[in-house]
Amino acid sequence: MIINHPLLGPRDSAEFVYMGDARLIERPDPESDTVAEQFHDYAYLRDNPAGTLRELWFHEGGDRSWLVVTRDTRTHEISKVELARDVARSKGRSK
Amino acid sequence: MRYSGFKVIKEALSGHKGWKPAWREPDPKPHYDIVIIGGGGHGLATAHYLAKVYKQKNIAVIEKGWIGGGNVGRNTTIIRSNYLLDGNEPFYEFSLKLWEGLEQDLNYNAMVSQRGIMNLIHSDAQRDAFVRRGNAMILNGADAEYLNEAQIRKEYPFLKFDDQRFPIKGGLAQRRGGTVRHDAVAWGYARSADSHGVDIIQNCEVTGFKIENGVCKGIETSRGFIGADKVGCAVAGNSGRLMGMAGMRLPIESHVLQAFVSEGLKPVLPGVITFGAGHFYVSQSDKGGLVFGGDLDGYNSYAQRGNLPVVEDVCEGGMAIMPMIGRARLLRMWGGIMDMSMDGSPYIDKTHIEGLYFNGGWCYGGFKATPASGYTFAHLLANDTPHETATAYRLDRYKTGHMIDEKGQGNQPNLH
Ligand SMILES: Cc1cc2nc3c(=O)[nH]c(=O)nc-3n(C[C@H](O)[C@H](O)[C@H](O)COP(=O)(O)OP(=O)(O)OC[C@H]3O[C@@H](n4cnc5c(N)ncnc54)[C@H](O)[C@@H]3O)c2cc1C
Numbered sequence: 001m002i003i004n005h006p007l008l009g010p011r012d013s014a015e016f017v018y019m020g021d022a023r024l025i026e027r028p029d030p031e032s033d034t035v036a037e038q039f040h041d042y043a044y045l046r047d048n049p050a051g052t053l054r055e056l057w058f059h060e061g062g063d064r065s066w067l068v069v070t071r072d073t074r075t076h077e078i079s080k081v082e083l084a085r086d087v088a089r090s091k092g093r094s095k
Numbered sequence: 096m097r098y099s100g101f102k103v104i105k106e107a108l109s110g111h112k113g114w115k116p117a118w119r120e121p122d123p124k125p126h127y128d129i130v131i132i133g134g135g136g137h138g139l140a141t142a143h144y145l146a147k148v149y150k151q152k153n154i155a156v157i158e159k160g161w162i163g164g165g166n167v168g169r170n171t172t173i174i175r176s177n178y179l180l181d182g183n184e185p186f187y188e189f190s191l192k193l194w195e196g197l198e199q200d201l202n203y204n205a206m207v208s209q210r211g212i213m214n215l216i217h218s219d220a221q222r223d224a225f226v227r228r229g230n231a232m233i234l235n236g237a238d239a240e241y242l243n244e245a246q247i248r249k250e251y252p253f254l255k256f257d258d259q260r261f262p263i264k265g266g267l268a269q270r271r272g273g274t275v276r277h278d279a280v281a282w283g284y285a286r287s288a289d290s291h292g293v294d295i296i297q298n299c300e301v302t303g304f305k306i307e308n309g310v311c312k313g314i315e316t317s318r319g320f321i322g323a324d325k326v327g328c329a330v331a332g333n334s335g336r337l338m339g340m341a342g343m344r345l346p347i348e349s350h351v352l353q354a355f356v357s358e359g360l361k362p363v364l365p366g367v368i369t370f371g372a373g374h375f376y377v378s379q380s381d382k383g384g385l386v387f388g389g390d391l392d393g394y395n396s397y398a399q400r401g402n403l404p405v406v407e408d409v410c411e412g413g414m415a416i417m418p419m420i421g422r423a424r425l426l427r428m429w430g431g432i433m434d435m436s437m438d439g440s441p442y443i444d445k446t447h448i449e450g451l452y453f454n455g456g457w458c459y460g461g462f463k464a465t466p467a468s469g470y471t472f473a474h475l476l477a478n479d480t481p482h483e484t485a486t487a488y489r490l491d492r493y494k495t496g497h498m499i500d501e502k503g504q505g506n507q508p509n510l511h
Contacts, residue, residue, distance in 0.1 A: 001402060014404045018394045018509060020348055036494075043506050044437050044493040045344040048335030050397040073349070074397045 003069060004081050008062060015061035021046045022054040022068045025088050050074055056084060097202055117282060118289035123296050126322035127155045129476055130314060132301050132337065133330035134158025136167035136277075136462065137454055139284035139295075140469020141327060141476070143201075146291035148470070149477035154293045155323075156285075157316060159300035163281030166331050167462065169399075169431035171354050171388045173367050173378065174463040175212045175272035176237045179228045182487030182499040183440060184235040189484045190467030191237070191271060197466060203283030205275050206381065211366035212272035213242070213251075215416070216265040221372075225267040232269070240268045250365065253419050261372050261415065274367065274378050274386075280465060304341045304451065311341070311450035327452040327476050329468075332397070332432025334455035341448060345455070346437040346493060348508040350391045351430040352459050353401035355409065357423040359383030368417070375412030377420070385423055387413060391433065391459070393509050401430040433459050439511030440499035443472050443481070443488040452476055453490065458511050 001013035023046075028038035047053065050073055057067045066084035071077065096102075096115055106113055129145060131138045134156050145151040156162075174194055176187035193200075194207055216222045229239035243265050248256065256263045285295055296318070303315035304326070313322035330337045332349050364379040377387035389409035392401045406428065413420040436442065436456030441464065443454050454472045457464060471482035481488070492498055493506075504510040 012404075013394075020395060020508070040494050041344070044346045046335075046346070046348050046508075048345065048348055048395065049339070050333075050336050050349075053395055055395065071394075073395045076396070076398065076402075 001076050001078075003057060003067065003078060005059065005062070005067065006081055006083055007065070011059070011062060013057075015059060016057040017060045019056035019058060021048075022056050022084075022087070023047060024056060025068070025084060026091070052079070098204075117286040118295055121294045121296065123155065123157075123299065123316070123318055123321050124294065126313070127294070128153040128323070129325045129327065130154075130321060130323035131156045131327045131329060132314065133165070133328065134162035134281070134285070134295060134297065135165040135329065135331055136280050136284065136465035137331070137457075137468045137472065138329040139281055139288055140465050141329060141454070141472045142288040142293045142295075143284045143291070144470045144473035145476060146288055146293050149473050151477055152292065154288075155321070156288065156293060156295045157299050157301055157314065157321070158295070158297045159317075161297050162285050162295060163278050166431040166433070167281045167465070168278045169354060169429060170277055170459075170462040171376065171378070171386050172274040172277045172380075172462065173212065173272070173376065174275055175269050176463070177212070177214070177228065177232055177239065177267065177269045177272065179231045179501055180499050182497075183501065184231060184237065186467055186471070186484040187463065188235050188237045189470070190464050193466030193470060194275065195271070197283070201283040201287045203279065203286060205279040205283050207273070207275045208381075209271050209273040210378075211268055211270045212369065213247070213266045213268045213366060214369045214371060215263055216267065217261040217263065217372055222265055229267050238269060238271050240270065242266045242268050251368065253363070253417065254368070255416055255418055258415060261370075272367065274380075275462075277462060284469070301337065302340070306341060306448055306451075309447075309449055311448050323450070325450050325452065325476055327454060327472060329454040329472065331434050331455060331457060331461065334434045334453075338446075338453065341446070341451060343446065346490070347456050348395055348435050349397055350393070350433050350435050350509055351396040351398060351401050352388065352391050352433050353405060353409070353428055353430045354386065354388045355406075355428045356380070356426050357385040357420070358426045360385065360423060363419070370412060370416040373412040373415050375409060375416060377413065377417065384426060385420060391435070391509055392430075397432055399430050399432060401428075433457070435508035435511060437493060437506040437508060438498040438500040439502060439504065441468070441488055442490050443468065443475060443485045444490045445475070445479070446490065
């Protein structure tokens with residue numbers, strides 16, 4: 001499987017470490033009233049579709065950036081690769 | 096029809112004209128008391144124990160393809176009960192005991208072979224951990240035996256003992272562990288369930304649930320609606336997909352695991368060897384093929400085939416521990432979709448929807464669990480209370496802080 005890294009171009013997926021469902025970017029608000037419930041769902045429940053999934057890959061054997069890869073879990077076809085940083089920022093997260 | 100040596104001889108003398116299909120092919124009825132989704136090992140075992148032990152009637156098993164086409168027919172056939180934690184070990188030991196009496200119970204030759212399994216040890220720390228595990232096993236009524244290097248050299252002289260990185264220093268053996276012919280398990284349970292009146296309905300895919308006011312009333316399928324008082328789901332790698340149809344998100348990810356078989360060889364490998372440090376395990380089938388496997392591919396997958404980097408990794412593991420494997424040619428390989436849970440342990444529980452029950456999260460250790468999984472799931476379906484060996488397998492255990500994490504890996508499914 002080849003992942004087309006937004007900065008480095010096509011890279012072998014073996015250079016990456018896999019983290020799964022990209023919802024992990026959306027860390028719940030620790031001040032919320034339902035914080036226990038929200039963190040349980042955040043830490044332990046996963047989207048697990050047979051089809052398109054947005055997922056986190058870490059380029060450990062490369063530039064150590066986190067990517068959000070949109071991939072079909074039936075065919076492994078990759079339709080989009082973004083820097084996780086950009087995705088987080090577009091959701092209003094700073095830094 | 097009961098199978099026996101006498102029957103085989105009689106059929107041999109009369110041209111094998113008297114054999115009958117081992118199970119019927121009924122059309123689905125409009126309503127059942129209990130419907131099991133998934134005709135894998137677990138679903139078929141559940142139906143068998145529901146009918147035979149718990150005396151339930153009017154049961155169907157719904158399978159989207161053919162029975163035994165899923166993981167039950169794709170695994171590397173290893174059975175054992177060498178777990179550490181209290182939530183697990185009594186359950187797996189119960190399972191191993193059921194394996195020991197399975198063929199008599201089913202009147203079916205599943206080729207249960209207690210040839211023994213050995214986990215190799217390479218360091219002092221690993222020895223401490225394995226001895227502790229062995230003691231936990233013995234405390235739970237299982238068998239465990241520590242072997243030193245000399246003893247292993249005697250039994251397995253061809254292993255690579257003097258590797259620089261992973262020299263073999265000992266092993267934890269479970270003599271009652273071994274292998275079972277996996278397809279025969281599906282067929283044996285199917286035949287027995289059928290003979291107790293269970294309808295096994297193949298080529299029937301579940302496409303949805305009918306849920307009204309929090310109560311499950313039945314299932315939508317490719318062959319129409321089927322009503323049910325209780326629905327038990329046991330679809331292994333498809334758990335996320337199926338329970339998604341009931342609006343549930345699960346503590347599960349689906350991953351592909353590959354298995355490999357070499358060309359047939361004369362007997363070379365007496366038992367099952369696991370080389371945990373290098374992620375490699377191997378046994379030899381009765382046909383002579385070396386059956387081996389290793390790690391998951393590592394990313395979510397519903398493709399029942401794997402990729403090449405893991406093939407290379409598994410073969411490296413084999414060469415590291417058992418160099419003679421390099422002389423055998425690889426004959427075939429395939430993949431199966433694993434329901435990887437958040438702590439590496441399974442779920443056998445009611446859901447928040449009344450009448451809907453869930454069995455899954457077996458990771459890559461669910462074959463050995465087949466008899467106990469079926470037995471305890473049947474218990475839950477029949478009595479609405481968990482079986483005494485399966486009380487820990489709750490869906491809400493992460494909420495209550497009772498995870499059962501044998502490896503201490505945390506909520507990263509591809510590491511379990
Ligand atoms: C390569 C490999 C090696 C393994 N090695 C071992 C091992 O050595 N020891 C061990 O203990 N375990 C092992 N396992 C794990 C073990 O095989 C599984 O955990 C276990 O078989 C899962 O339970 P099952 O038999 O019920 O699953 P399956 O046989 O997969 O049954 C699930 C069934 O549900 C059906 N289904 C899915 N969706 C639907 C639907 N919507 N409608 C109707 N039916 C549906 C599927 O078609 C399938 O037949 C291995 C697995 C693999 C893939």
